[in-house]
Amino acid sequence: MEANVATGLWRRLFGRKGPEPLDPSRTDLVVVASSFDDAEACSAALARATGFAPEAAVVLRHHLRIPADRHGRVCEIAAQDGYAPEPNPVTGDALAPLILRRVQVLDALHCSQERSRMAGLAQRHDGFADGWDALQPGGTDAARS
Template identity: 75%
Template sequence: MVTRLWRRVFGRGGPPPLDPARTDLVVVASSFDDAEACSAALARADAFVADHPVLLRHHLRIPAARLAEVGAIAAQDGYEPAETDARAGEDGLVPLILRRVQTLDALHCAQERSRMAGLAQRHDGFADGWDAMQPA
């Protein structure tokens, strides 16, 4: 326990940084159900490695005219948009995936999920869910 704390404080021996462009990333945890707690989604995720960084992705639908504004606000928290199909759906909303690398636990997952839901709602959109990716 002391060794793990020592490594965390001084950054030695931890997992390597995660490159979002890696081609071997797979979804290890996800939830697209508003009623499901992040803790429940992470508990049922068999392949999720808690001490390793993940590529956390939030799946939003936003009006096309608001995409740049939403992206700029999310960038303040370290999120970047992933390439997606920029065509609007039947509801007139464009899919937007915002992603960032972080260590994930139930508390931080819930905080980010709430933040993204609020961001989407303030810009007349929807937060459909989230997923977390790690190397296969």
Template identity: 70%
Template sequence: MVVVRMWRRLFGGQPEALDPARTDLVVVASSFDDAEAGSAALDRATELDRGAEAVLRHHLRLPADRIEQACEIAGYDGYERAAPVAETTGEDLVPIILQRVQLLDPLTCSQERSRMAGLAQRHDGVADGWDALQPPHPAP
């Protein structure tokens, strides 16, 4: 992966940044099992281009009154809220998605999953899992 980045930098310039709002993105990797290692999830990901950026999305459920604060904290690390939130009242947990664009590797997947689990827990919520999106690869 490092070689690919160096090659692009030396000979291909910087690749265009991946736009998370693209409509052609597809799920290329995911893990919604707390016991599954990031490396196992990525090993299962046959469509993942490991040398290209992906939109890493974390699926959380948070109390409605804690969402803004959690999103602000996640924003310090470059995360943005992806989906509109259907606000509720009381103790119901509202599903949200926090996302950012990055290269994926087993270490960063595990670190980010742990970071989001901690964020959700500190805000009385739950981190359900993560997935990653990339543009589909052209058929050979």
């Protein structure tokens, strides 16, 4: 408790706040890295990324195809790890698209772990993980904020 009080006092005195969290609904987000190839390592995808600011948060999105009647359960499970579905109407198709997203700082190790986790989640629900992409604010100045 004392550490929290001291931290709060320090911030009030010196006016330093952490960066504002990245809002996944921002309209200026652009894809800065992606991979839809199962054989491509996340490290390779991030190495070829353009406009990617590795020290800044991204909106990491996983593109899945899941039977429409299982979307709710898949979203519940993914929510335990901080994922939320992107607004997208569920169609009556046997395999309906589902995009799960969360905000995080992205590196190759964590990208690979999350990609594997999503592939397993999709497979357990008779679906597929097609790939992932990462979004950050467009423009070089905006990507740093």
